[in-house]
Amino acid sequence: MAVTTVDVTKPHVLIVEGREEELFFGAFSQHLGLKDLQVLPIGGKEQLRRNLRALTLSPRFTEVISLGVVRDANANPGAAFQSVHDALQAANLPAPERPLLPAGDSPRVTVMILPEEGRPGMLEDLCLRAVATDPAMLCVEQYLQCLQQQGLSLPHNLSKAKVQAFLASRPEAGKRLGEAAQAGYWPWDDKAFAQVKKLLQQINSGG
Amino acid sequence: MYQSFEMRNFRCFRELTLADLERVNLIAGVNNVGKTALLEALFLHCGAYNPALTLRVNAFRGVESLKIELGRWAETPWDSLFSGFDTSKKVELIGENDTTGRRILRLKVVRQPEELAKIGQFIQHSSGGPEGVLLSSETALVLELEYQEDERRGRYHMILDTKEPRTEPIPPPPPFPAFFLAARVRIPLAEDAARFGKLEVIEQQDVLLRALQVIEPRLRRLAVVVTGGVPTLHGDIGLGRLVPLPLLGEGMARLASLVLAVGNAPNGVVLVDEVENGMHHSILPKMWRAIGEVARQFHTQVFATTHSLECIVAAHKAFTESGVYDFRLHRLDRVKETIRAVTYDQETLAAAIETGLEVR
Secondary structure, eight states: OOOOOOOSSEEEEESSHHHHHHHHHHHHHHHHTOTTEEEEEEEOTTHHHHHHHHHHHHHGGGGEEEEEEEEEEOOOHHHHHHHHHHHHHTTTOOOSSSTTBBBTTTEEEEEEEEESSSEEEEEHHHHHTTTSSSSHHHHHHHHHHHHTTOOOOSSOOOOHHHHHHTTTTTTSOOOHHHHHHHTTTTTTGGGGHHHHHHHHHHHHOOO | OOOEEEEEEETTTTEEEOOOOOEEEEEESSTTSSHHHHHHHHHHHHOOTTTTTTHHHHHTOOOOOOOOOOSSSSSOOGGGGBGGGGSOEEEEEEEEEETTTTEEEEEEEEEOOOHHHHHHHHHHHTOOOSSSOOOTTTTOOOEEEEEEETTTTEEEEEEESSSSOEEESSOOOOOOOOOOOSSSSOOHHHHHHHHHHHHHHHTTHHHHHHHHTTTOOTTOOEEEEEETTEEEEEESSSSSSSSGGGGHHHHHHHHHHHHHHTOOOSEEEEEESTTTTTGGGGGGGHHHHHHHHHHHHHEEEEEEEOOOOHHHHHHHHHHHHHHHOEEEEEEEEEEETTEEEEOOOOHHHHOOOOOOOTOO
């Protein structure tokens, strides 16, 4: 019976879906020097409601000062925000009125829907915007055009395919989005990441 | 069965409320957070009217000797029961039980001369004896247990003086049986044998056999054999002779004591400190299945403590698979100067285990 546990160890917590997001936001917060921010993966949107409740019961959760929740918008950013809002309420946590507007004091809660407010998409779209001017992206687009010209159907999730193709151009190919973040392949200072950067700093400072 | 339990000023607890209690309750928490103390408080509450149980709970911790110093300011054997050793405040234990209702117990060390004199008069009156009973802080240590059940109230006094320790008046038996299995003190062999005998009387001895076969599938039969004057449970594992149960392993002996306690406490309570002691982790789900089945069969409520995540995961798995999730995990957390209880139901415990969140 393999049993490992994740403990709440820091006063500022960012909740993300899975391992890739954990690595991505962990690398970003490390880049920003945010030492009091802990990134916790607690599962996808289907489990968010019950997993948030479980998180609030964790030892030392009462010591959490600020809490951020990051979720992909996918096709419907409004529905994505609403599901987070409802999950927060079900867990007796402060539920913000809209994305990026903090609510409550104990803890102070902020929600961000990716890639940005009001737009469908996911973390991959945000990363692609950050590298839009990278010369490799021209090759990525050409690669996808080539597939079409060959009569091959494109992948269902084009954003994920583009990220993989882009990362294949880096010195160490084969990394996934989160691992790429750890390797420093995403340009943290690009304006595409400005809102995420602001969110991380805001949570780390308690607001 | 207890639905909720509250206490004030007991051991390390200024105040604690434990709600949403189930048939089987597992208490987790870091060292020195009060897991054993919670079991002790429940044990005293189960005893209902008997202040002498206060000395038993110290014995469970290995404090067997009783040193009595008389005098108004002398330390009493009960001081450690009071939060911060402050005997100026009463210990209060409140339980909601579906068969016996709400019962409040209050414990206080009686030191004031006027109160001691009153108690002396009360004892003389209730015993009808011709001699006056003189109690003073110089001659006796007195613990008062006051109970309140709906409209009924009463007081019993544990008296330590130059005579034998005694309780006045003699308390009635508790409303239901309760057993305490301490972490470090093994149940005497004769006691386990006697409990097995009681199961035999009601033809329920196979309950223990089935539970122990979980650990030792070769076990065919159990019997009580008197060896060296001590009745001892023996098992037949096909060696052509019976083997004393303790020789079959620590886990066997521990599970036997546990199941015998549960089976001998119908409609009562069994309290187990560090339930995983002596058990290999691979046995734990089966141990919990056995405990759940016997507890259901005898309508016994179980409170157990653990430090082990494997034990918690095993309990969750066993009760989920049983189809009857009559189990709760309660963790004691120290928050600043207070201790609070956090309770996981099936959904939140499943979520915490699946996401790897700490629950201990």
